[in-house]
Amino acid sequence: xxxNMGEMQTNTGLGDKKYILANLLMAVTILFxxxxxxxIKITVTEVPPVTMAAxxxxxxxxxxxxxxxxxxxxxxxxxxxRLPMALAGCLGITLYFYFENIGVKLTTAANASLIVTxxxxxxxxxxxxxxxxxxxxxxxxxxxxxxxxxYFSVTANGExxxxxxxxxxxxxxxxxxxxxxxxTLASRSLQKKYSGMCMTTYQxxxxxALLIPLALTERNEWHAFSLQAWGHILxxxxxxxxxxxxFYMYVLKQLDVAITTLYLNLVPVVGVISGYFILGENxxxxxMAGGALTLLAIVVMNFEKARQKNMEEDAVKEV
Numbered sequence: 001x002x003x004n005m006g007e008m009q010t011n012t013g014l015g016d017k018k019y020i021l022a023n024l025l026m027a028v029t030i031l032f033x034x035x036x037x038x039x040i041k042i043t044v045t046e047v048p049p050v051t052m053a054a055x056x057x058x059x060x061x062x063x064x065x066x067x068x069x070x071x072x073x074x075x076x077x078x079x080x081x082r083l084p085m086a087l088a089g090c091l092g093i094t095l096y097f098y099f100e101n102i103g104v105k106l107t108t109a110a111n112a113s114l115i116v117t118x119x120x121x122x123x124x125x126x127x128x129x130x131x132x133x134x135x136x137x138x139x140x141x142x143x144x145x146x147x148x149x150x151y152f153s154v155t156a157n158g159e160x161x162x163x164x165x166x167x168x169x170x171x172x173x174x175x176x177x178x179x180x181x182x183x184t185l186a187s188r189s190l191q192k193k194y195s196g197m198c199m200t201t202y203q204x205x206x207x208x209a210l211l212i213p214l215a216l217t218e219r220n221e222w223h224a225f226s227l228q229a230w231g232h233i234l235x236x237x238x239x240x241x242x243x244x245x246x247f248y249m250y251v252l253k254q255l256d257v258a259i260t261t262l263y264l265n266l267v268p269v270v271g272v273i274s275g276y277f278i279l280g281e282n283x284x285x286x287x288m289a290g291g292a293l294t295l296l297a298i299v300v301m302n303f304e305k306a307r308q309k310n311m312e313e314d315a316v317k318e319v
Contacts, residue, residue, distance in 0.1 A: 022254035025247040032244045034270020037109035043232040048218035049101035057208040059237035064201040075198040092183035093207020099176035106169025108281045113271020115173045122181040142300035149293030
């Protein structure tokens with residue numbers, strides 16, 4: 001009995017340590033991803049945006065490939081999955097960072113951070129369109145709130161100014177968010193066959209290969225970049241694209257999905273705060289209101305999801 005109690009205490013202590021570590025790693029990951037918008041904004045003032053993305057992911061591809069071969073040496077991509085993996089890599093790496101980097105160059109890091117909040121809403125909308133997900137009243141309310149919030153965040157002053165560089169940049173960031181949403185759909189069939197590490201590595205390598213030809217169109221702007229620019233590129237490669245992913249994969253195994261979702265909602269908050277303090281960017285009250293509305297919509301969606309899950313569990317218990 002004492003031995004069993006000792007094992008229980010050890011396991012509980014170990015579990016507590018893992019839980020604390022998971023929360024710390026998630027907080028670090030959110031800091032990395034939130035600050036990334038500021039880092040991109042600083043770098044694209046010197047390095048052409050697509051060139052920067054290509055260099056970032058060449059470095060990330062080498063690191064991820066080395067990690068994959070060390071951690072999963074038997075991992076291989078089946079011939080039948082080459083096209084789906086290429087599509088996912090194109091959407092999640094090539095198009096996403098093509099739109100995002102150019103968009104951040106034209107708009108502010110704070111604006112880009114606020115627009116990130118629309119990803120869950122886009123994902124739910126596409127889930128309804130392509131997979132016939134049920135549409136409840138709460139879900140419709142959440143989508144309506146999100147549309148209003150996104151409008152305020154994207155237009156900045158509450159008016160459509162098609163000639164504004166900020167507005168064009170905001171639209172490009174929205175394009176990046178759409179690319180990421182379609183990427184999640186394209187990756188669904190692959191998730192059952194490959195580990196997260198394997199998928200990320202192959203998608204990053206494929207997406208990088210497609211970025212390189214696009215970067216060549218900027219070759220007239222190439223020059224010797226400063227140490228500061230290289231420092232930011234290394235931060236984006238190592239911390240955001242490699243460590244951030246590894247940390248997040250560990251966290252998903254330790255924490256509830258609801259907790260990780262709440263953490264992810266803090267990415268735009270970190271982005272806005274870092275943009276204000278590091279770059280001196282101003283965020284209009286209407287933009288903050290728009291971001292708050294979108295976050296409210298996400299909370300509504302999560303509440304609805306939890307309610308449906310409880311109802312399904314109760315139905316199973318009754319049977």
